[in-house]
Amino acid sequence: MARAGKSEPRRIIVGISGASGMPYGVRLLEALRRAGGHEVHLVMSEAAKLNVGIETDLKIKDVEKLADVVHSIRNISASIASGSFRTEGMIVAPCSMRTLSSIVHSNSENLLLRAADVVLKERRRLVVMPREAPLHTGHCKLMYEASLMGVIVFPPLPAFYNRPRSIDDLLDGTVGRVLDLFGIDSGLLRPWTGNTQLAEDE
């Protein structure tokens, strides 16, 4: 994983696009803030901003306040548009099929896409959380091609082995696993320690 220099802060980019799943993006920003240690750069698509009002009780400003630096999606000259601006990588949460398609095809028409393209070309870590259901073959091919390119494809698919009791539990389980991919201990994960049930039943 690429590391920022000693004199530079450790940086991570969060992209939020317009797929359903805004609470994942919000919880990710909250978890990064709580974990500390990273300068968090946020870029949201126009559709993501629309979804803030549709899927949460928050205002766009409330979401932006969770990041250290907020970039306009139109500012293609922002710091995160250049590989010389060192970051540890980027998480796109949630990732629409439109954004996934553009990433796979190196279409850098906005800052979120350019930042993702830079992360890929600099061989830094890119995690995307694509959400759509059901999936057609085109969606499946995009995820396959993204994976071939080194993107970590992490659909928001909650696990139930830790007995989640609330939506917050579901969000935390997924966000905790995503941050784990960057070596960030969010304190949200209860690691699986094995199942003794089968042995007890026998």
Ligand SMILES: Cc1cc2nc3c(=O)[nH]c(=O)nc-3n(C[C@H](O)[C@H](O)[C@H](O)COP(=O)(O)O)c2cc1C
């Ligand atoms: C309420 C709402 C939910 C949506 N959910 C999804 C979704 O789950 N997956 C998806 O790929 N697109 C979804 N879309 C469509 C995208 O927002 C749309 O394709 C948009 O152009 C994506 O742009 P972006 O990738 O720049 O954010 C949704 C749109 C709305 C308004």
